[in-house]
Amino acid sequence: MVISNITDIITNNLNLVIGLSAYAVYRLERRNEIKKSATIVLLAVRQAERTISTVKETRNIDPRSHRLVRGDPWSTHNHLLADHLDEDELELIDQFFKNCTLIDKMLDQLCSHPQVHERVLEIQRILCKIAYDSTINSEPATTAQDRYQKSKDAFLGLMEKEETLINPKDPQEMLRARLTDILPITTTTAGSQLKRLASRWWQRRRIR
Incomplete structure (x- = not known):
C-alpha cells in the first residue's frame, strides 16, 4: 500500500515535470517565432525606408532595382x-506595407512595358542635360533654376504632343507623390516595439 502510494506520487510528480517542461518548450518556441517574425518585418521596413530615402535624395526611380518590399512579410507574420x-x-504598419505594395505594382507595370521604361530613361537623360546646360549658361538676370525650369517646361510640352504610351511627366512624378505619402516606421513607437520584439531580451507580454 505504501509502495503503491509512493509510486503514484512519483508518477504524478513526473507527469507534472513533463507537463511543465512541455509548456516551457512551447513558450520558448513561441517567443522565438515572435522574435523571428518581428525581425523579418523590421528588416523589410528598413529596406523599404532606405530605398525611399535613396529615391527622394537622387530624384531617380529605376523600376528594375527600386522595389520596396520583397514578398508579403507583413501579411505573413502580423x-x-x-x-x-x-x-x-x-x-x-499595415498602411506602410499597403503603400509600398501599391508602388511596387506601379513599378511592375513600368517594367512590363520596356518601351515605356526606355522612354522614361531617355526623358531623364535629356532633363539631366538641360539641367547641366542651364548651369553653364551666362545669360544675365536669370538663375540656373529659372533657365532649367523654362527649358524643362518647353521640352515636356513638346513631348506631350507626341503619341506615346505615357505622359512624360506622369510616371516619375506620380511615384514620387506616392512616396511622400509613406510615413516612416522605425522612428515611431511601432518601430520601437518591432525593435524590442526583434531583440533577444524583449520583455514578456501576453502570448497567445
Missing part, C-alpha cells in the same frame, strides 16, 4: 505580432 502592438501601431 498574426504573431498583433498582441504586442496597439491598434494605432498596427494600422500604421
Whole structure:
C-alpha cells in the first residue's frame, strides 16, 4: 500500500515535470517565432525606408532595382505580432506595407512595358542635360533654376504632343507623390516595439 502510494506520487510528480517542461518548450518556441517574425518585418521596413530615402535624395526611380518590399512579410507574420502592438501601431504598419505594395505594382507595370521604361530613361537623360546646360549658361538676370525650369517646361510640352504610351511627366512624378505619402516606421513607437520584439531580451507580454 505504501509502495503503491509512493509510486503514484512519483508518477504524478513526473507527469507534472513533463507537463511543465512541455509548456516551457512551447513558450520558448513561441517567443522565438515572435522574435523571428518581428525581425523579418523590421528588416523589410528598413529596406523599404532606405530605398525611399535613396529615391527622394537622387530624384531617380529605376523600376528594375527600386522595389520596396520583397514578398508579403507583413501579411505573413502580423498574426504573431498583433498582441504586442496597439491598434494605432498596427494600422500604421499595415498602411506602410499597403503603400509600398501599391508602388511596387506601379513599378511592375513600368517594367512590363520596356518601351515605356526606355522612354522614361531617355526623358531623364535629356532633363539631366538641360539641367547641366542651364548651369553653364551666362545669360544675365536669370538663375540656373529659372533657365532649367523654362527649358524643362518647353521640352515636356513638346513631348506631350507626341503619341506615346505615357505622359512624360506622369510616371516619375506620380511615384514620387506616392512616396511622400509613406510615413516612416522605425522612428515611431511601432518601430520601437518591432525593435524590442526583434531583440533577444524583449520583455514578456501576453502570448497567445
